[in-house]
Amino acid sequence: MASLAIRIDALSKRYELGANAGMFRYPALRDVLSEGAANVLRRVREGGAASLLAPKETFWALRDVTFDVPRGQVVGIIGRNGAGKSTLLKVLSRITRPTTGGADIFGRVGSLLEVGTGFHPDLTGRENIFLNGAMLGMRRAEVQRNFDAIVDFSGVERFLDTPVKRYSSGMYVRLAFAVAAHLETEILFVDEVLAVGDAEFQRKCLDKMQNVVRDGRTIIFVSHNMAAIKSLCQRAILLDGGRVVHDGAVNDVVDHYLSTGRTNAADGIIPDSVPRTGTGEARLRRAVVSTASSASASQIFLGEPFSVEMTFEVTRPIRDAVVSVGLSSLDGVRFASIYNVDGHREPWSFGPGLHRVVADIDVVLLPRRYTIDIAIIASNGNEIDYVQQALDFTSLNVSRAGADSYRWQTVHGYVRPQSQWRQSVETIS
Amino acid sequence: MSTRTETPMVRIRPASGWNALDLASVWAYRELVYYMVWRDIKVRYKQTVLGVGWAVLQPLASMVVFTVIFGRLAQLPSDGVPYPVFTLAALAPWQLFSSGFTGASGSVTGNAGVISKVYFPRLIVPLAAVAATVVDFAISLLLLFALMIWYGVPLTATLAFLPLFAAIAMLTAFAAGLWTASLNVKYRDVRYLLPYFLQLWLFASPVVYSITLVPEKYQAIYALNPLVGVIQGFRWALFGGQSPWPLMTGSLAVALVMLLSGLYYFRRAEEQFSDFL
Numbered sequence: 001m002a003s004l005a006i007r008i009d010a011l012s013k014r015y016e017l018g019a020n021a022g023m024f025r026y027p028a029l030r031d032v033l034s035e036g037a038a039n040v041l042r043r044v045r046e047g048g049a050a051s052l053l054a055p056k057e058t059f060w061a062l063r064d065v066t067f068d069v070p071r072g073q074v075v076g077i078i079g080r081n082g083a084g085k086s087t088l089l090k091v092l093s094r095i096t097r098p099t100t101g102g103a104d105i106f107g108r109v110g111s112l113l114e115v116g117t118g119f120h121p122d123l124t125g126r127e128n129i130f131l132n133g134a135m136l137g138m139r140r141a142e143v144q145r146n147f148d149a150i151v152d153f154s155g156v157e158r159f160l161d162t163p164v165k166r167y168s169s170g171m172y173v174r175l176a177f178a179v180a181a182h183l184e185t186e187i188l189f190v191d192e193v194l195a196v197g198d199a200e201f202q203r204k205c206l207d208k209m210q211n212v213v214r215d216g217r218t219i220i221f222v223s224h225n226m227a228a229i230k231s232l233c234q235r236a237i238l239l240d241g242g243r244v245v246h247d248g249a250v251n252d253v254v255d256h257y258l259s260t261g262r263t264n265a266a267d268g269i270i271p272d273s274v275p276r277t278g279t280g281e282a283r284l285r286r287a288v289v290s291t292a293s294s295a296s297a298s299q300i301f302l303g304e305p306f307s308v309e310m311t312f313e314v315t316r317p318i319r320d321a322v323v324s325v326g327l328s329s330l331d332g333v334r335f336a337s338i339y340n341v342d343g344h345r346e347p348w349s350f351g352p353g354l355h356r357v358v359a360d361i362d363v364v365l366l367p368r369r370y371t372i373d374i375a376i377i378a379s380n381g382n383e384i385d386y387v388q389q390a391l392d393f394t395s396l397n398v399s400r401a402g403a404d405s406y407r408w409q410t411v412h413g414y415v416r417p418q419s420q421w422r423q424s425v426e427t428i429s
Numbered sequence: 430m431s432t433r434t435e436t437p438m439v440r441i442r443p444a445s446g447w448n449a450l451d452l453a454s455v456w457a458y459r460e461l462v463y464y465m466v467w468r469d470i471k472v473r474y475k476q477t478v479l480g481v482g483w484a485v486l487q488p489l490a491s492m493v494v495f496t497v498i499f500g501r502l503a504q505l506p507s508d509g510v511p512y513p514v515f516t517l518a519a520l521a522p523w524q525l526f527s528s529g530f531t532g533a534s535g536s537v538t539g540n541a542g543v544i545s546k547v548y549f550p551r552l553i554v555p556l557a558a559v560a561a562t563v564v565d566f567a568i569s570l571l572l573l574f575a576l577m578i579w580y581g582v583p584l585t586a587t588l589a590f591l592p593l594f595a596a597i598a599m600l601t602a603f604a605a606g607l608w609t610a611s612l613n614v615k616y617r618d619v620r621y622l623l624p625y626f627l628q629l630w631l632f633a634s635p636v637v638y639s640i641t642l643v644p645e646k647y648q649a650i651y652a653l654n655p656l657v658g659v660i661q662g663f664r665w666a667l668f669g670g671q672s673p674w675p676l677m678t679g680s681l682a683v684a685l686v687m688l689l690s691g692l693y694y695f696r697r698a699e700e701q702f703s704d705f706l
Contacts, residue, residue, distance in 0.1 A: 011441075015704065016704075090703070091441060092441065093547075093548050094439065094441060094548040095544075095545060095546065095547070095548055095703045096703045096704055097441070097442070097443055097444045097700050098441060098442070098443050099443055100443055101443070102440065102441050102442045102443070103439075103440075103441040104438060104439070104440055104441070105438065105439040105441070106438055109439055111547070111548070113546045113547070114546045117542070117543055117546045117547050118542075118543045118547070120468055120472060122471075122472050122475045122476070123468065123471065123472070127468075127471070130464060131464050131468055134460050134461045134463075134464040135461065135464075135543060135547050135549070136547065137458075137547075137548075137549070139460065140460050
């Protein structure tokens with residue numbers, strides 16, 4: 001097995017949820033209500049101090065992940081948000097430890113979980129190239145050797161001696177990616193870093209990645225961009241709920257993934273087990289797409305107005321709630337976000353209890369499958385509850401009355417803006 | 430490109446609770462230590478009007494306050510040395526220690542973004558934070574020498590010992606910082622407790638007063654504060670007087686115990702850093 005680059009053996013990772021995770025924990029009133037006082041008391045009595053110390057809510061981000069990667073192979077890891085892709089890369093990058101199982105890596109490892117790690121806003125572009133390079137594990141000599149190439153790739157040579165806080169966000173990510181792209185390790189872990197910059201720069205990044213692939217290096221690549229996965233990888237692994245559910249040739253796995261989107265619960269209930277982030281003063285409990293004819297729709301007609309109906313459970317008063325609905329395509333492109341505060345409207349004030357929120361949406365979505373992300377945030381931007389891909393639905397290629405249809409074989413883009421067309425004969429004066 | 434012959438192998442295993450110190454990997458990442466120190470120094474006085482003047486002003490201000498209150502009003506004895514020089518000779522190593530300790534305490538949480546995205550030996554973080562304090566210390570030493578010349582206090586050959594005592598001050602800052610940096614990840618209370626703790630430690634060290642005020646029979650216990658050995662070492666190297674060496678055994682022993690236990694605790698706690706940050 002001399003040609004093996006990575007061996008992953010029964011890798012599992014458990015996270016403890018909640019603010020008190022891992023610390024001394026008293027039985028909360030909530031436990032008593034949900035389990036009955038007698039049960040809680042019994043647990044305390046039987047388990048002694050251990051049951052008080054034991055964190056209750058745990059979440060397995062990875063379960064029993066096992067696979068090998070031969071030297072020189074490029075593997076794409078795909079799956080929905082929360083499937084464990086990023087956790088897998090974090091474990092392999094030695095940022096966090098597995099709970100059980102292990103992995104062996106044969107060769108020098110570089111990982112790019114983020115572009116611009118360690119960039120300091122007050123330092124110049126030149127200084128940050130060296131600092132960031134060192135953070136990524138590059139030797140000074142290695143950075144120096146590649147310095148011109150890095151600067152050239154980033155296209156910011158005129159601003160090399162300007163602090164990066166004066167950079168536009170585009171310049172910033174270009175410089176950051178340029179450093180990362182010149183990491184010369186035999187094994188590379190890459191997490192979604194291609195999703196930065198404008199279209200032209202993304203193409204440049206993809207070209208660079210193609211070169212890296214041709215160098216014969218071993219790469220594990222996480223992305224929601226199925227096109228990038230297909231063009232870069234030979235093999236793909238589909239994760240779901242922290243497990244490997246599919247492992248094989250890239251086209252098979254990607255097609256399988258795209259064809260088995262998530263199905264909504266009929267009643268729209270969002271269970272606690274759904275991966276979510278945020279401080280938790282409010283929780284999304286239910287979400288459905290509704291139309292004039294259906295209270296819970298999984299399909300809408302072309303151009304049919306629809307509503308996203310949400311129910312939030314608020315546990316602590318929120319004075320400045322901003323609710324947001326994001327529309328994404330199945331391959332992970334967020335193409336629209338709407339907020340209840342759009343157009344300078346005031347945030348809402350929520351007292352404890354259940355709150356129903358409805359967003360009526362009028363947009364012509366091209367025929368595709370879409371997912372909806374739902375967030376409630378404070379007006380300063382702090383996440384309170386954020387559920388990605390809370391829902392999905394399909395837009396059909398005909399309108400309800402059949403008067404309108406999408407007539408092309410391939411679907412280009414996501415939305416159809418309203419447009420008026422005119423034509424006349426041009427006369428040369 | 431690294432060659433196949435030196436191919437290192439990374440083993441990823443669950444947290445075991447006990448980790449070897451692995452100084453070899455810290456050494457392998459020495460360039461990162463250098464860059465982090467350099468970043469901290471470079472950024473420290475950015476966007477301040479006084480800039481590096483703060484490195485002069487901080488010890489100077491403390492010196493003036495202490496001189497007025499403890500030298501003039503309280504009339505504390507100062508071993509026959511002008512009180513401003515007497516207290517500045519202690520403030521220089523004290524601030525070397527306290528800024529290193531404070532810096533190390535906040536270093537892990539302050540570098541949370543990096544720690545949750547990139548692997549490198551975590552020990553580098555508090556190490557760099559402590560190392561970054563030397564520049565300020567060098568400036569305060571220059572201030573001290575200037576003041577000694579101004580007051581006509583002679584500079585003697587025992588000055589050669591200053592680097593040794595300064596090293597012990599930094600070692601103590603690093604050792605204590607290992608504890609607080611790890612604790613701070615889980616319990617952010619540390620950040621609020623630290624100023625009070627440091628204030629207490631300041632008065633438990635001979636900064637404003639002379640060590641001769643401490644009765645002979647308590648000096649052995651007193652010396653268990655590593656800063657006692659360090660500060661008396663500074664005064665002795667600069668002005669002569671009571672020898673620091675008898676105190677040094679206790680001070681060094683405590684500093685080493687703090688260091689070893691701190692290293693052990695930090696290496697244990699670091700496995701969970703990224704899960705708590």
